[in-house]
Structure formats: structure tokens, C-alpha cells
Amino acid sequence: MGKATALLQSDDGIAEEDVLRANLYRLLAHVLRDAPQQADLDMFAAMGGDQTPIGEAVGALARIASSTRPETVEREYHNLFIGLGRGELVPYGSYYLTGFLNEKPLARLRSDMSRLGIERRAEVREPEDHIAAECEMMAGLILGDFGEAASLAEQRDFFKAHLAPWARHFFTDLEGARSSVFYAGVGRLGSAFMRVEDEAFAML
Amino acid sequence: MSEKRDGTDNARRDFLKLAGLTAVTGGALAATGESAEACAAHEKAQTSYKESEHVKTYYKLARF
Numbered sequence: 001m002g003k004a005t006a007l008l009q010s011d012d013g014i015a016e017e018d019v020l021r022a023n024l025y026r027l028l029a030h031v032l033r034d035a036p037q038q039a040d041l042d043m044f045a046a047m048g049g050d051q052t053p054i055g056e057a058v059g060a061l062a063r064i065a066s067s068t069r070p071e072t073v074e075r076e077y078h079n080l081f082i083g084l085g086r087g088e089l090v091p092y093g094s095y096y097l098t099g100f101l102n103e104k105p106l107a108r109l110r111s112d113m114s115r116l117g118i119e120r121r122a123e124v125r126e127p128e129d130h131i132a133a134e135c136e137m138m139a140g141l142i143l144g145d146f147g148e149a150a151s152l153a154e155q156r157d158f159f160k161a162h163l164a165p166w167a168r169h170f171f172t173d174l175e176g177a178r179s180s181v182f183y184a185g186v187g188r189l190g191s192a193f194m195r196v197e198d199e200a201f202a203m204l
Numbered sequence: 205m206s207e208k209r210d211g212t213d214n215a216r217r218d219f220l221k222l223a224g225l226t227a228v229t230g231g232a233l234a235a236t237g238e239s240a241e242a243c244a245a246h247e248k249a250q251t252s253y254k255e256s257e258h259v260k261t262y263y264k265l266a267r268f
Contacts, residue, residue, distance in 0.1 A: 053224055203212060204212060
């Protein structure tokens, strides 16, 4: 978390818009996997918003990030996703769609992952339908982390099958959750992005 | 990526531009250049991954 590494480059013939999509997916995954550290908060705070749907959400998140401290957001993350027994939200597709973990949505995801050449790292034991994992997979498909970059049609099919059924609902819940402050901004950004993705894929 | 350059896709790209993805540019590009944290391609060497608190919650929910 929080370490600044090499810039992503728009090489390999991947269009700029798609690199930006991958980055936003990765950014969401980053803060949904673990609470942000100071360097992450500084990064968000430095972002400038604009009047676009995503830009407005980015501007709001930047304002929140500038007044958020790592200890506070760590506690917020804990209350949202971990809690005593469980957090306020359970960020797994299967749970969202069926009310139970490890149900058919996870099985379908695993089947598609296998087909696309994606696998969970050996040390990771949580199920693959965690929201952060699904966002990471979208980023990886766009950038070709799992082999060749996926075509837009393949990206659309994966999105439709695994994120569209629940991700926007999740982000909306995150935006409105009792414990959310920083994560209300994350939820708003995620929700705006999911809507954009949905509309953009519909244009294919 | 073969279908990426036709007219339909231009419309999609224009739409994405207007949606404001560029607002996320600088900072996000710098901080998230790391590869996916929990997923990997088959057959690639794996780096370490910190066991997450999600796992504990997951086991509780799954009643393991």
C-alpha cells in the first residue's frame, strides 16, 4: 500500500482511455483491499475534480482525503468491512447476489477466471469475488496482465457477468453506509464509474 | 484488441473522455502502477501477499 511505483504507460497499443479505466479500477481495488495510508490519502487529496460525472466524484473524494487521517480511516475500514463478527458491508459478489458466500456467482467467476488464465495468488485465501479482486481482474484484462490484453467484447462480457449484477449496488451502499466518511467518497466514485462503464460497453 | 479502432469505438472513446476519466490521471497513475495485488496470470512467479482481515471475516461468515 502507498508505495509509488512506475508509471503505467500507454504502450502495447492500449488506448489512453483504457489505461485510465484500468487505473481507476486499480485505484478502487487498492483502497477496497486495505485502508489507505498517508501516501494514498495525499495522492487522493492532490487530485483535481471537474464538472464531469467522474470528475465531480474525484473532487469530492479529494476534499475528504485532505482532511482524513490514516488512523481514522483505518477504523472506518474496520467498521465497514471487518467489524465484530462482520462489518457493515460484506463486499463479496456471491453474498450480495444470494445472501451467502461461495454460491453460484463465485463458481461462475472461477470458471471464467480459469478460461481467461487468471488465478488467485496462492497465499490469498479469501474468495475471488471480493470487490477489490473483481476490480483488479478488470484492470488486468484491460492491460493484458494475464496474457494478451482482452478485447473490449471480452471486457464487456466479464463486466456484465461479474460486476454489473452487484458492483454499483455495492458502491451505492458504501456511499450511504453509516460508518462511511472517506469511503462515502470512494463509493460515489465507484458508483459513477460503474455507470460510465455500463453505458460505454453498451456502445460496442 | 482488433475491434478497437472502428467508428463505434470512436463514439465510445468520446463518451469516456466526456465522462471525466482524466480527472483521475496523475495521482492514480503514480500510486497504482503496482500489479494486481491478489490475482495473477497462470504460471507467473508470485510475490508476497499480506493475509487480509477479510479472510477472518470470511471464515466467520462461512461458519468455518
